[in-house]
Amino acid sequence: MMIASCCTRLRILPGIIFSKLAILIVITFLLLSVGTSTSDAMSAKVEDLRIGLKNSTTRLVIEVDQKISPYVFGLANPYRIVIDLPKVNFVLPNQRFSIRGGVIDRLRYGAFRPESSRLVLDLKTPAKVSRKFILSPNLNNNWRLVIDLSPTDHEEFVSTMRPKPTIKESQLVPKKPLPTVPKPFDLPTIVIDAGHGGVDPGAIGISGVHEKDIVLSYAKEIKRQLENKGGIKVYLTRDKDVFIPLRDRVKFARSVDADLFISLHANSHKNSKTNGFSVYTLSENASDAEAQALAAKENKSDVIGGLDLGAYSNDVQNILIDFTQAKTNELSVILARDNLISEASFSVKLLNRPWRSAGFAVLKAPDIPSALIELGYLTNKKEEGQLQNQNYRKNLSSAIARSLLKYLKNN
Ligand SMILES: [Zn+2]
Incomplete structure (x- = not known):
């Protein structure tokens, strides 16, 4: 920068x-x-x-x-x-x-x-x-x-x-900002969430690239590849550079009756050597301190976007998982560990312990298996370059698309 x-x-x-x-x-x-x-x-x-x-x-x-x-x-x-x-x-x-x-x-x-x-x-x-x-x-x-x-x-x-x-925020952010779209008969539905957007840039890479732009390009590419395969309905929570509160992303996935929800992000780290692909699922207690810090950072999106948390999204920040979510959580882990990570391991370098968990607000849909993907580190010069490379994007998107289809076939 x-x-x-x-x-x-x-x-x-x-x-x-x-x-x-x-x-x-x-x-x-x-x-x-x-x-x-x-x-x-x-x-x-x-x-x-x-x-x-x-x-x-x-x-x-x-x-x-x-x-x-x-x-x-x-x-x-x-x-x-x-x-x-x-x-x-x-x-x-x-x-x-x-x-x-x-x-x-x-x-x-x-x-x-x-x-x-x-x-x-x-x-x-x-x-x-x-x-x-x-x-x-x-x-x-x-x-x-x-x-x-x-x-x-x-x-x-x-x-x-x-x-x-x-x-009030409730007027600035309409209760139903995203259209409710009827689910096409019998087609499995995936919602891909490009993290951040608009006034919230997300992480900023060493060359100045913004996380919000990187993840949008991956969301579009994964959607394109999934639709090419056919037999599946894919929605993006955003297809342009606009701010969306965390709660509305979850709400949208539920409104289209999604079978799967993935939220795309790119990470930053104070150590510029840190690099690799990782996937996160929801848990009340974080798997480790780094995952906890990451969840706190990603959950800040609403603060960064200028939302009044007291009036608007208190429940989003409050990560409480009840027993009805247990089955969904089990499926989320299968999605993250046995599909996304195992498939990505053939295409890209993984972070050490690539599956972790913490209280991510955007993964809170109680009935939709959900995972948050950190595509890589924008603070690592090599990986920042790779993430912007067209072939790298196609390969990684293809691995993600394959793993989502594999999950839907087996679960
Ligand atoms: Zn992010």
Whole structure:
């Protein structure tokens, strides 16, 4: 990932002083592909994001080519400021910027729903919006949405920043966001879930590749190969770069009466030598500390996407497995260990102890055998390259497709 100088893009704002030594906040700018559909062409373009500091005020400026109104609210646990916009295209460089000071720790942006976009600011401390206004275009700038943040305490954050009851998560995220599709008569049904998406990039590889893009390419390839074989119905939870809450992924699989659910991911590790394919199933107690840490990381998707866990997806985070799930769990283990891993072992390198288990929220469907696949490590240079290689993708997807068909035949 290229580290760019803060001053190349973070332009000086009138009345705002930028510290030359400012190097602490790491902001990940996520480049989204700019679509070519009519609605994309009509969407506003976010052309620049700037952060400035003056005394204790942190100013965020969103420069955009037409007038749009942001809806800003705060979420605690952890402290975040969420800025919802109508659907926009982010025309920004795929770079990291670093500055020091202020209340913002990290910033992410991307598609939230097909019709809306979202910025999420992770905060170092509770902060409130002290000013918020829109500036008209002038000689040098386009429309600018200006949001000033100043530090506050927990009580004030909770009382002033909470989303207004008129715009709750339940409205932003419709109860049934994905269409219910009738199951074709007698055809076995597989749901393939490309992890992350939109405002949640997932792991970021050493060359800057995003997990969300890698896993989407594998989901599409596995679907294509399964459909070529025929006699099977395959659904993707997403076929584009959009954020989907974890609970909705599970809900979708149940709504199409899936026989199998696989969630695709790519991993990261602080040791760049770590590499290999692995598969995870659901368990209340993790098989090992690493699997537990991985589940915690993958379960963070809703926090990263700016969902209010208290109001929206409490049950998703709460991994309790009752006895009705025992049979499903048995089948999930057969799917993971005896099919996915045994088939993949002929095609790709495996992680040591390639089958592990932990409390993954996305594997919670009580009646659908489910497994979470970590295709490989994006922090390993060789594997990051392999995962983007077309032949490697075809081979690994073919192994996964074969193992799913084998499972369906035998169970
Ligand atoms: Zn992931």
